[in-house]
Every structure is written in structure tokens, then in C-alpha cells.
Amino acid sequence: MQLFFTTTSDPRLHEADDGSQSAPAWVDLPQRTRTYFISDAHLGSRMVADPHGHEQRLVAWLDRVKADARAVYMVGDMFDFWFEYRTVVPKGFVRFLGKVAELADLGIEMHFFTGNHDIWTFGYLEHEVGMTVHRQAETVQIGSKRFLIAHGDGLSSTDHGFGLIRTIFHSRTCQRLFRLVPPQLGQNFGYAWAKKNRERLTPEEKEYKGEAGEPLVRYAKRYFEEHPDVDIIVFGHRHIPLDLQLANGKRVVILGDFVNLFTYGVFDGENFWLESF
Numbered sequence: 001m002q003l004f005f006t007t008t009s010d011p012r013l014h015e016a017d018d019g020s021q022s023a024p025a026w027v028d029l030p031q032r033t034r035t036y037f038i039s040d041a042h043l044g045s046r047m048v049a050d051p052h053g054h055e056q057r058l059v060a061w062l063d064r065v066k067a068d069a070r071a072v073y074m075v076g077d078m079f080d081f082w083f084e085y086r087t088v089v090p091k092g093f094v095r096f097l098g099k100v101a102e103l104a105d106l107g108i109e110m111h112f113f114t115g116n117h118d119i120w121t122f123g124y125l126e127h128e129v130g131m132t133v134h135r136q137a138e139t140v141q142i143g144s145k146r147f148l149i150a151h152g153d154g155l156s157s158t159d160h161g162f163g164l165i166r167t168i169f170h171s172r173t174c175q176r177l178f179r180l181v182p183p184q185l186g187q188n189f190g191y192a193w194a195k196k197n198r199e200r201l202t203p204e205e206k207e208y209k210g211e212a213g214e215p216l217v218r219y220a221k222r223y224f225e226e227h228p229d230v231d232i233i234v235f236g237h238r239h240i241p242l243d244l245q246l247a248n249g250k251r252v253v254i255l256g257d258f259v260n261l262f263t264y265g266v267f268d269g270e271n272f273w274l275e276s277f
């Protein structure tokens with residue numbers, strides 16, 4: 001067996017076993033042109049029959065985009081319920097978190113928007129996993145287009161009752177109090193709450209309500225009027241895939257989900273489209 005000695009101190013530049021020089025992905029970073037958008041995986045959901053298979057599918061997706069991604073935007077509700085304690089994080093998802101960390105270590109921007117199910121992250125996802133956490137909508141210039149990216153909860157005034165829950169969930173005092181609840185109880189409560197939340201939706205509520213009836217589309221139209229510099233708005237939250245071109249050339253996208261539909265968005269610097277995995 002031959003031993004290789006390398007002149008560089010970077011272990012990632014070692015030759016492969018067969019002697020071929022396989023360049024690590026981060027060397028090609030300038031050639032990475034694609035930005036990916038995904039949302040609503042709801043990892044840990046009790047509605048999912050095969051949680052392990054669900055996570056593996058998400059990991060397989062990350063493995064695929066690893067080849068050409070410059071950035072991955074996770075647009076909310078990647079977890080069905082996530083509450084982080086000072087020294088304790090929810091059990092599970094190690095393959096997902098490990099894969100995200102791997103991509104982050106390659107230099108791929110990994111963005112995590114909090115949704116309405118996974119607001120309560122207090123540094124772990126940033127410092128341990130290597131994601132950039134966004135707690136509100138962001139406007140970003142990517143290639144030739146200007147994006148507004150938001151999970152989409154709390155944007156429509158028709159979300160009756162939800163406004164109050166949202167206020168409680170975002171309250172620092174409530175977060176401190178919840179931290180006193182033993183993790184096992186807290187996490188159980190969270191998963192049960194999330195399941196109930198999903199089950200109470202009627203089939204009509206799950207359907208696309210049309211341009212005039214869909215609160216996120218109405219919100220987007222108003223937003224474009226006030227912010228003519230924005231070209232594309234990308235939402236999650238609704239669990240419907242929508243790619244709506246407005247008369248003024250603006251675009252409203254709802255990503256679908258990665259729990260039943262396995263849809264996601266791709267932007268190559270010029271064009272945006274939805275795909276399924």
C-alpha cells in the first residue's frame with residue numbers, strides 16, 4: 001500500500017485512493033450558479049408514516065443539489081416542532097443536520113427561515129450546524145433578480161385566531177416559561193399541537209383559492225405595488241405549489257412542501273422554476 005504525502009496542509013486536497021486528483025466541491029465554488037428553495041418538510045411530524053424514509057429523501061435531495069448549489073434557502077417549517085433549550089436540542093434529524101452541516105462546510109450558503117413550527121432556535125442551528133437563521137422576510141438580490149423570501153405565516157389578516165397564537169409563540173416571556181417545561185413534555189406537546197393543527201384543515205382550506213382568494217397572492221400584489229424593485233416573491237407555508245406570473249411581469253411563488261409533494265424551487269441566476277423530487 002502506497003502512502004501519499006501531500007504538500008498542502010489542507011486535508012481536503014489529498015489524492016483519492018486510486019491516485020486520481022478529485023477536486024473537492026468547494027474548489028469549484030465560482031462555478032456554482034444555482035440557488036435552491038425548499039420549505040415545509042415538517043420533519044418529525046406525526047402525520048408521516050415513515051419518518052426515517054422522509055428524512056432520507058430530504059438528505060438525498062441535499063446530496064443532489066450539493067453538486068451545483070451556491071445557496072439553499074429553507075423557507076420555513078423544516079421541522080414540525082423545534083424547541084431548543086440552552087443545552088438540549090430535540091432528538092432526531094441527525095442525518096439531515098449532518099448533511100446541512102456538510103454543505104455549509106463546503107461553502108454553500110445554507111439559509112434557514114423560521115416558520116410557524118420552528119421559531120424557537122437560539123443559536124444551535126447557526127453555530128453548530130452552520131446555517132444563517134432568518135426570523136423575518138428578507139429581500140435578496142440573486143443574479144439578475146430581486147427576491148422577497150418569507151415563510152408566509154402571519155401575513156394575511158384573515159388568519160383569525162392565529163394572530164394571537166403567533167404573538168404568544170414569539171413572546172420572549174412565553175419562550176422563557178416554556179423552557180421550564182421538561183423537554184419530553186414540551187416536545188410531545190409540540191408534535192401533538194402540530195398534528196392537530198394540520199388535521200383541522202378542511203379539504204377546501206388546503207386547495208388553492210385562486211388569485212383573488214389566496215391571501216398570500218393578495219399580499220404579494222400589494223407588496224409589489226409598494227416595492228416595484230422586487231421581481232419574485234417566494235413563500236412556503238401553504239403546502240401548495242404555485243408559480244404565478246402577474247400581468248406586470250412580477251412573479252409569486254409558493255413552494256409546495258417536502259412532506260407530501262416534494263416540490264422545490266430552482267433559480268439559475270436568470271430563470272426560476274419549480275421542480276419535484
Ligand SMILES: [Mn+2]
Pocket residue numbers: 076077115116117151153236237238
Ligand atoms: Mn408554516
